Amino acid sequence: MNIFYKPVLFFQKHGYYVCQRIADRLGIRAKVVRTSFMYLTFVTLGFGFALYLFLAFWIRIKDFIYSKRTSVFDL
Template sequence: MRFVIKLKYLFEKQGFHIASRLAEKLGMRANNVRLFFIYISFVTAGLWFGVYLTLGFLIKLKDLVRAKRSSVFDL
């Protein structure tokens, strides 16, 4: 269990260090960089959910337009 805690601490330390170095290079605060990464992850997840819903709607629309008819008189 101690190994897992040390590993978690190492990943957290390195992750925050990356955000700090990036913020230092860009000349802004590290909190703003971390918030940007959080917001952009929500945006990208929401974007693909919107694409999924749009494709589902188009497939349903295609099925409604191209209904199977057995003869000419079904129009």
């Protein structure tokens, strides 16, 4: 059973971060964003999941481009 739990824990740890960042940006709870992605996926037969993957990719690219510097000496 450990084989099944490792991927689930990995996706829960890294996958929900997309919903959390979107929720922080919009000023709403992450639970609302997660349930809306689930409903969108069921209603549109997978479009919500494709949108979720696109947003995850976009956030990752944005993090690579815009690195947060804490001081002037980090340049």
